[in-house]
Amino acid sequence: MPKVTIILTCYNKPETVGKAIESVINQTFQDWELLIMNDNSNLKTTKIIKSYLNDQRIHYYNSEIKDGDRYKTTRYATLINEAISLSTGKYLSYLTDDSEYLPERLEVMSEYLDTHPDIHIVYSKQITRKLNENHTLIFQSTRQTKGVLRKAANLVDHCSVMHTRKAMEVVKEKYNNYWDDDPKHWHNADAVAWARLNEFYLFHPLEKTLDISYKTPYSFQTLNLYIPEKIPDGVIIKGLSPDVYLVDKQKRRKITEGMFDKLKYKKGKIIKIPDPFVFKYPLGSPIDDTILKNGKIPNQLLIKSSNSPNIYYIQNGKKRMIVNAQAMKRYHFKHSDIVLLDPVVIQRLPDGPPLGMKIMSHTKLPDGALFTCKGKFYISENNCLYPIYYKCINRLKYSMNDIVKLHQHELDYFKQGPLITWNHLKK
Numbered sequence: 120m121p122k123v124t125i126i127l128t129c130y131n132k133p134e135t136v137g138k139a140i141e142s143v144i145n146q147t148f149q150d151w152e153l154l155i156m157n158d159n160s161n162l163k164t165t166k167i168i169k170s171y172l173n174d175q176r177i178h179y180y181n182s183e184i185k186d187g188d189r190y191k192t193t194r195y196a197t198l199i200n201e202a203i204s205l206s207t208g209k210y211l212s213y214l215t216d217d218s219e220y221l222p223e224r225l226e227v228m229s230e231y232l233d234t235h236p237d238i239h240i241v242y243s244k245q246i247t248r249k250l251n252e253n254h255t256l257i258f259q260s261t262r263q264t265k266g267v268l269r270k271a272a273n274l275v276d277h278c279s280v281m282h283t284r285k286a287m288e289v290v291k292e293k294y295n296n297y298w299d300d301d302p303k304h305w306h307n308a309d310a311v312a313w314a315r316l317n318e319f320y321l322f323h324p325l326e327k328t329l330d331i332s333y334k335t336p337y338s339f340q341t342l343n344l345y346i347p348e349k350i351p352d353g354v355i356i357k358g359l360s361p362d363v364y365l366v367d368k369q370k371r372r373k374i375t376e377g378m379f380d381k382l383k384y385k386k387g388k389i390i391k392i393p394d395p396f397v398f399k400y401p402l403g404s405p406i407d408d409t410i411l412k413n414g415k416i417p418n419q420l421l422i423k424s425s426n427s428p429n430i431y432y433i434q435n436g437k438k439r440m441i442v443n444a445q446a447m448k449r450y451h452f453k454h455s456d457i458v459l460l461d462p463v464v465i466q467r468l469p470d471g472p473p474l475g476m477k478i479m480s481h482t483k484l485p486d487g488a489l490f491t492c493k494g495k496f497y498i499s500e501n502n503c504l505y506p507i508y509y510k511c512i513n514r515l516k517y518s519m520n521d522i523v524k525l526h527q528h529e530l531d532y533f534k535q536g537p538l539i540t541w542n543h544l545k546k
Contacts, residue, residue, distance in 0.1 A: 121152040121176070123225050123281070124208030128195040129216035130158040131359050131394070133167055134254055135333055140171045142219035148226035154205060156198035157181045158189075164216075180205070189395035196300035196308040203287060203297050210281050217333045218278040224329040228281040231325060239286040239320040242271070243329040245279045250335045264324035271322040272310035278330050282316065290315045305395070306343050342393045345514035345541045350400075351498050351505075353419040353487035354515050355389045358397035363389060367417050370403030378406050382420060382458050388516050411460070414467050419487045421452055424462040434486050437471030445476040450488055451521040478529045489517045492525040497535070504533045508540040 125143055129136050143153050155168055159182050172179055182198065195215070203211065210229055214220065228241050242264065249258040265274050287297050290312075298312045313322070334341065337359060350356065350366050355374070357363045363379065364371035374384065404415050416422070420433045421441075430447070431438035441447055447454075472483045484499040489512070491497070496512055497504040512519070 121150050121208050123148070123151040123210045123212055123229055124202075124206035125151055125153045125212045125214055125225075126156065126199055126202040126206070127153060127214045127216065128156045128158065128198045128202075129160060129164065129168065130194070131160045131164050132216035132337075133161075133164045135219075136164055136216040137167050137171075138219050139214055139216050140168070140177070142221075142224075143214065144171070144174065145222055146220065146225045147222050148229060151176060151225060152206070152208060153177045154202045155179045156202050158194050158198060159184045178205070186394070186398040187401075190302060190399040192300040192302055193304045193308045194300075194395065196298040196304065196312070200297050200300060206284075209284055211284055211287060212281040213277045214330075215278055215332075217335065217338060219331050219333075221329050221331065223327075225281075227325060227327060227329060231323075232281065232283065235323075238323050240271075240280065240282040240316060240322045241325050242268075242275045242279045242281075242322050243325045243327055245276055246328055246331045248331060248333050250333055252336050254335065261328060264326060266324060268322040268324075269317060271313040271317055273307065275309075275313060275322060276330075276332060277309035277312070278332060280322075282320075286316055286320050289319050293318075305393075306340070336391070339393055342391055343396075345508075345510045346390075346392050346396060347508075347511050347515075347539045347541060349539070350392075350396075351487065351500060351515070351539065355384060356392050356397055357389055358392060358394040360394075364397065364400070365406060365417055366400060367403060367419075369400060371397065371400040372403040372417065373405045373407075375405065375407040378408070378410070382406070382417065383456055390514065390516055411464050414464065416460075416464070416468065419485075421457045422460050422465060423457050424465050425459055426462050427465075430457060431465065431468075432474055432485055433468070434471055434483075436469070438465065438468040439471040439474045439483075439485070442473050442475045446474055449476045450474070450485055450523055478525070478532070480532045482532070484533065488523055489521060490523045490525050490530075492527060492530045496522070497525075497530075498539060499533075500536070502533060503536045504530070505536040506538045508538065511539055511541060514541075 127139060153176060157168055171177055210232055231241055244264055245262040247260050247262055248256055251257050291297050298308055304311050352366050352368060354366045356366060363374050365374055406417055410416055416433050418433050423430045430441045432441060474485060484502055486500050488499045496507050496509060498507050
């Protein structure tokens with residue numbers, strides 16, 4: 120029975136997962152087992168992982184999770200729970216596919232726990248390396264220890280920790296599981312786990328740097344930053360794959376490369392988000408050449424035909440005629456964004472209410488517009504104004520140049536929905 124169990128959680132990190140595995144194999148301390156918890160990664164990642172399975176100390180598990188189910192739990196916490204139940208080591212340690220151990224990591228930590236039987240949790244310093252999209256180092260820093268911690272949450276990365284099995288069994292006895300994998304903890308499940316452990320034990324520092332964490336543009340923490348629980352319609356999203364989607368009526372509609380250009384979408388408007396939150400949105404009809412025949416034109420487009428001066432805004436599958444140049448200016452609509460369509464395609468679209476400059480009690484606001492009043496910001500949807508946290512505005516790539524100014528009496532005409540904010544901010 121090995122002394123130390125290392126739990127490696129991984130998902131689609133082919134550039135770094137091999138380094139993570141090799142960092143365990145190259146440890147000065149060799150009495151370990153490595154549980155590789157693959158969250159149904161792509162073939163490239165899985166092939167790399169399987170190349171290391173000739174070592175009998177390495178055990179491989181594939182979750183076979185379906186993409187549409189990824190958002191339902193905090194996946195790495197779910198995988199850790201499964202791994203702990205499969206593990207046999209006296210001590211438990213964690214690793215991710217974008218981190219690696221320095222050679223003495225297991226030796227130093229296990230030896231300390233061996234010689235201090237009254238201590239159940241240790242943590243170390245950590246090197247953080249920020250990489251660009253080409254995996255070139257652009258910045259490096261060291262996360263220092265903070266002394267003996269009664270509140271380790273949000274101070275200690277889980278790749279810098281080793282604890283006794285007993286510590287986690289005490290947690291399970293109270294909470295009926297090890298880590299809390301509720302989906303609200305996607306951004307900080309380790310902090311929640313540490314809060315549980317701190318109810319019973321202190322975190323003790325080791326004044327050595329024993330692991331390295333790599334932060335890339337595709338790291339979960341980067342992709343998840345300031346992403347609201349519900350992404351507004353009209354936002355263009357992508358995950359780790361090349362596929363690009365429009366959020367339209369809370370479905371993700373895949374945009375083909377040809378239609379992306381034809382409909383004048385902008386690459387600078389694409390936001391990258393974690394895969395679980397891409398797949399959270401059910402797959403809708405594709406945005407491809409067929410939309411010109413079936414009439415499933417995406418919402419929030421400006422369109423016109425070559426034989427008419429009329430300009431329309433697509434909303435709820437209907438065309439809303441923009442009544443004059445003043446209305447175009449009021450809502451910051453740009454002539455450069457107008458998509459020319461065949462008159463027959465436009466004629467097939469049902470008519471919606473006209474869109475004028477004045478905002479009155481009976482006005483139907485255009486969906487997806489960004490409004491401001493007295494320093495607060497709002498997104499319109501279904502004639503309701505949703506306050507939005509200012510950092511989410513930038514993250515969702517709304518243009519501050521397109522903000523529609525409202526007077527207080529205009530704001531008062533409309534219902535207000537709940538605040539659109541980053542999940543982690545609500546905690």
